[in-house]
Amino acid sequence: MVATPAxxxxxxxxxxxxxxxxxxxxxxxxxxxxLAELAEVGYARLAMGQxxxxxxxxxxxxxxxxxxxxxxxxxxxxxxxxxxxPAPDTGSLRGDLLALLxxxxxRLDGLFGEAVRxxxxxxxxxxxxxxxxxxxxxxxxxxxxxxILERATERGDIPVTALNPHVxxxxxxxxDHHFLIYGAxxxxxxxxxIVDDLLLPLLTLPADGAHEP
Amino acid sequence: MVATPAxxxxxxxxxxxxxxxxxxxxxxxxxxxxLAELAEVGYARLAMGQxxxxxxxxxxxxxxxxxxxxxxxxxxxxxxxxxxxPAPDTGSLRGDLLALLxxxxxRLDGLFGEAVRxxxxxxxxxxxxxxxxxxxxxxxxxxxxxxILERATERGDIPVTALNPHVxxxxxxxxDHHFLIYGAxxxxxxxxxIVDDLLLPLLTLPADGAHEP
Amino acid sequence: MVATPAxxxxxxxxxxxxxxxxxxxxxxxxxxxxLAELAEVGYARLAMGQxxxxxxxxxxxxxxxxxxxxxxxxxxxxxxxxxxxPAPDTGSLRGDLLALLxxxxxRLDGLFGEAVRxxxxxxxxxxxxxxxxxxxxxxxxxxxxxxILERATERGDIPVTALNPHVxxxxxxxxDHHFLIYGAxxxxxxxxxIVDDLLLPLLTLPADGAHEP
Amino acid sequence: MVATPAxxxxxxxxxxxxxxxxxxxxxxxxxxxxLAELAEVGYARLAMGQxxxxxxxxxxxxxxxxxxxxxxxxxxxxxxxxxxxPAPDTGSLRGDLLALLxxxxxRLDGLFGEAVRxxxxxxxxxxxxxxxxxxxxxxxxxxxxxxILERATERGDIPVTALNPHVxxxxxxxxDHHFLIYGAxxxxxxxxxIVDDLLLPLLTLPADGAHEP
DNA sequence: CCTTAATCGAGACGGTACGTCGTGTCTTTAT
DNA sequence: ATAAAGACACGACGTACCGTCTCGATTAAGG
Numbered sequence: 043m044v045a046t047p048a049x050x051x052x053x054x055x056x057x058x059x060x061x062x063x064x065x066x067x068x069x070x071x072x073x074x075x076x077l078a079e080l081a082e083v084g085y086a087r088l089a090m091g092q093x094x095x096x097x098x099x100x101x102x103x104x105x106x107x108x109x110x111x112x113x114x115x116x117x118x119x120x121x122x123x124x125x126x127x128p129a130p131d132t133g134s135l136r137g138d139l140l141a142l143l144x145x146x147x148x149r150l151d152g153l154f155g156e157a158v159r160x161x162x163x164x165x166x167x168x169x170x171x172x173x174x175x176x177x178x179x180x181x182x183x184x185x186x187x188x189x190i191l192e193r194a195t196e197r198g199d200i201p202v203t204a205l206n207p208h209v210x211x212x213x214x215x216x217x218d219h220h221f222l223i224y225g226a227x228x229x230x231x232x233x234x235x236i237v238d239d240l241l242l243p244l245l246t247l248p249a250d251g252a253h254e255p
Numbered sequence: 256m257v258a259t260p261a262x263x264x265x266x267x268x269x270x271x272x273x274x275x276x277x278x279x280x281x282x283x284x285x286x287x288x289x290l291a292e293l294a295e296v297g298y299a300r301l302a303m304g305q306x307x308x309x310x311x312x313x314x315x316x317x318x319x320x321x322x323x324x325x326x327x328x329x330x331x332x333x334x335x336x337x338x339x340x341p342a343p344d345t346g347s348l349r350g351d352l353l354a355l356l357x358x359x360x361x362r363l364d365g366l367f368g369e370a371v372r373x374x375x376x377x378x379x380x381x382x383x384x385x386x387x388x389x390x391x392x393x394x395x396x397x398x399x400x401x402x403i404l405e406r407a408t409e410r411g412d413i414p415v416t417a418l419n420p421h422v423x424x425x426x427x428x429x430x431d432h433h434f435l436i437y438g439a440x441x442x443x444x445x446x447x448x449i450v451d452d453l454l455l456p457l458l459t460l461p462a463d464g465a466h467e468p
Numbered sequence: 469m470v471a472t473p474a475x476x477x478x479x480x481x482x483x484x485x486x487x488x489x490x491x492x493x494x495x496x497x498x499x500x501x502x503l504a505e506l507a508e509v510g511y512a513r514l515a516m517g518q519x520x521x522x523x524x525x526x527x528x529x530x531x532x533x534x535x536x537x538x539x540x541x542x543x544x545x546x547x548x549x550x551x552x553x554p555a556p557d558t559g560s561l562r563g564d565l566l567a568l569l570x571x572x573x574x575r576l577d578g579l580f581g582e583a584v585r586x587x588x589x590x591x592x593x594x595x596x597x598x599x600x601x602x603x604x605x606x607x608x609x610x611x612x613x614x615x616i617l618e619r620a621t622e623r624g625d626i627p628v629t630a631l632n633p634h635v636x637x638x639x640x641x642x643x644d645h646h647f648l649i650y651g652a653x654x655x656x657x658x659x660x661x662i663v664d665d666l667l668l669p670l671l672t673l674p675a676d677g678a679h680e681p
Numbered sequence: 682m683v684a685t686p687a688x689x690x691x692x693x694x695x696x697x698x699x700x701x702x703x704x705x706x707x708x709x710x711x712x713x714x715x716l717a718e719l720a721e722v723g724y725a726r727l728a729m730g731q732x733x734x735x736x737x738x739x740x741x742x743x744x745x746x747x748x749x750x751x752x753x754x755x756x757x758x759x760x761x762x763x764x765x766x767p768a769p770d771t772g773s774l775r776g777d778l779l780a781l782l783x784x785x786x787x788r789l790d791g792l793f794g795e796a797v798r799x800x801x802x803x804x805x806x807x808x809x810x811x812x813x814x815x816x817x818x819x820x821x822x823x824x825x826x827x828x829i830l831e832r833a834t835e836r837g838d839i840p841v842t843a844l845n846p847h848v849x850x851x852x853x854x855x856x857d858h859h860f861l862i863y864g865a866x867x868x869x870x871x872x873x874x875i876v877d878d879l880l881l882p883l884l885t886l887p888a889d890g891a892h893e894p
Numbered sequence: 895c896c897t898t899a900a901t902c903g904a905g906a907c908g909g910t911a912c913g914t915c916g917t918g919t920c921t922t923t924a925t
Numbered sequence: 926a927t928a929a930a931g932a933c934a935c936g937a938c939g940t941a942c943c944g945t946c947t948c949g950a951t952t953a954a955g956g
Contacts, residue, residue: 512804595864598864641858648815649812649816650816651812665848
């Protein structure tokens with residue numbers, strides 16, 4: 043029920059009759075309502091009043107917890123992806139990479155993607171925090187990528203020299219970029235192209251690293 | 256107006272000196288005002304009324320030409336980058352690539368970047384058009400990249416086999432991605448990293464291309 | 469607001485001293501502002517935005533209470549004439565009648581007249597209500613007329629047979645009609661003419677009443 | 682075709698193919714279109730642009746001839762009632778009076794009434810002209826009333842002393858007043874009441890005229 | 895157990911921008 | 926020169942959402 047993508051009253055347990063909610067319980071209800079609204083109308087048409095109504099609470103209760111829409115959405119996303127995803131382990135490097143990109147692509151094709159798109163324009167309390175929040179949306183993915191590559195080096199599939207920060211982060215970034223421009227869903231062909239034409243060649247190239255003339 | 260549903264307006268006399276502007280002239284005035292406002296308040300606070308005021312015209316004249324803010328901004332950008340930029344020609348491939356990325360990075364650090372950020376969230380008349388508009392914002396850059404690489408192949412700096420669509424587009428995409436997350440200005444170090452750690456290795460690697468098991 | 473269809477507003481701080489007005493207090497402020505604007509610019513140039521500004525509130529607060537300008541004006545008038553005016557009692561019938569017509573004429577020479585004129589063209593929610601509202605603007609006057617005439621019959625100044633609905637209502641109607649055509653102020657000569665040439669003759673004529681052949 | 686109360690293109694002869702209209706011909710087309718629009722949408726929703734469109738001409742041609750909507754409507758009405766109506770002559774005074782009031786009442790139940798209502802609020806170029814225009818709308822009726830009453834005095838039905846300006850004008854004024862408040866159609870009962878309870882008694886009362894104490 | 899302070903639910907409030915419509919003026923083109 | 930067509934500048938319309946505030950009802954904690 044965390045983020046049922048449909049249903050007009052999804053994500054809101056009926057609270058009437060019961061005692062008035064507060065604290066943690068209310069927090070959860072609000073965040074669930076946020077995700078539900080996000081899935082239903084998208085970030086652009088996300089309205090605080092609607093979220094409050096869906097959560098059967100008031101706008102004041104929202105603003106007491108989060109200063110604005112952007113922060114609320116950030117919190118809602120943080121709540122959602124609570125369970126840590128294990129790094130894919132298909133046996134082959136290529137399989138792992140593809141699995142990871144596919145997982146990321148699929149995540150974008152949903153309310154996470156909606157939120158990502160919206161948060162790309164909003165400015166949080168300050169620029170640093172804004173950048174931090176945006177970056178955090180992808181740290182999980184970057185970490186998994188690191189795991190995969192480390193495992194590959196241990197297996198001897200790729201040289202240790204191939205590992206550098208740019209190589210780790212660039213593939214997911216390309217997926218994001220495609221999503222932001224062309225939207226979801228992301229064609230699997232693109233993912234295969236990134237892996238086969240860019241990532242694997244880069245990872246397996248002979249270690250010289252001297253391109254500076 | 257007593258009986259009219261809309262205001263009487265009482266036809267205010269035109270106060271400006273010259274003749275009333277029309278057509279192309281007015282178009283230009285509006286688009287310039289749009290760019291000026293964009294640079295001043297950013298996409299988020301861009302308001303049709305303010306643009307109209309700055310252009311000394313009316314909202315109606317804006318809406319007669321463009322159906323909404325997003326389309327207006329798109330048109331303004333299209334007008335702005337009228338002059339085709341020549342591909343950099345520094346003599347070396349690396350120099351050309353760096354020059355190109357730096358040009359793109361600098362463009363993002365201004366009202367073009369503001370607009371890019373905004374247009375990433377807006378939905379134009381339909382999804383296809385939306386994607387098309389977004390893609391068009393980068394076609395110039397991609398074309399220049401093609402020129403540079405072609406020249407390099409002619410010089411024999413890189414094998415023809417290195418050229419494929421993914422290789423052409425991915426470097427600018429990484430710059431954009433960084434901009435969207437961390438904002439402008441984009442550190443030159445990042446650009447150098449992209450060129451030295453990703454682009455040049457990929458372009459100069461031995462031709463095998465067979466990674467599919 | 470980047471992604472929101474409506475403005476960001478950025479929640480301007482309340483600048484006034486006292487606590488935020490609500491309910492009855494705000495109602496009164498709005499209605500008073502309405503009357504003030506009415507007196508200043510007339511019904512024709514009466515604008516909701518101006519009224520809101522004068523009342524230091526927002527258009528939304530106006531529209532939450534009244535669906536349109538006409539209803540707002542009706543409400544403002546209703547509020548204004550709260551104090552019931554006592555029927556004139558000069559001792560003589562002629563004196564009473566003149567006093568009443570003069571009171572009505574004077575009322576028209578002000579914002580009440582402005583409103584009357586405007587409301588003659590507007591259509592309220594439905595025709596019945598429209599007629600009712602218009603009629604109500606004059607019920608007070610008609611009632612006073614009834615009182616005067618009743619008192620005169622009690623004194624024996626006029627026969628009971630003289631009293632019929634047409635006789636009661638027609639004098640004020642003539643005043644209104646003159647106002648609508650020639651505007652205010654209404655010449656006292658007209659009022660005297662109505663009383664001496666029409667009303668008194670009618671009221672004091674010998675009781676036959678048989679004009680139907 | 683002068684004022685067909687229905688039909689989307691009523692009142693506009695097809696002019697295309699033929700030579701471009703000007704002068705009198707165009708005047709007529711515009712005035713007919715005005716009346717047609719008036720009948721169709723009423724004074725409140727009367728729009729210059731719509732009139733121009735219906736007359737297959739331009740707003741400029743309208744404003745070249747009349748300075749605003751009100752004057753245009755006045756002109757249109759003047760054109761319409763071109764043919765002078767003969768005073769009713771039923772043989773009896775009561776019959777004549779009733780016929781006259783009925784004619785006036787019927788006239789109000791149509792586009793003339795719509796226009797009357799609208800013109801009650803508009804201010805023409807200056808107050809004098811405004812009053813004059815409004816008064817002129819009823820001069821025809823007043824003149825007929827004079828004729829009727831004169832004929833009655835000649836017949837000896839009523840004393841000459843009964844004739845005074847107030848008596849002449851007040852009956853039609855009551856009809857107008859009722860129309861403005863309760864709208865059209867005007868119940869025949871009202872007209873009979875005015876004649877029997879007010880007009881005839883006043884006209885036939887014994888000549889004393891001294892009510893001033 | 896009964897006060898007392900806090901918080902909740904509900905929604906009013908002041909404000910800003912929206913996109914539309916009508917007015918009366920002006921410009922252009924075709925007749 | 927004038928008609929037809931319609932663009933233009935202006936301003937009011939009525940709506941939507943924001944973020945703040947007020948109010949009464951409910952609830953947890955303190956005496």
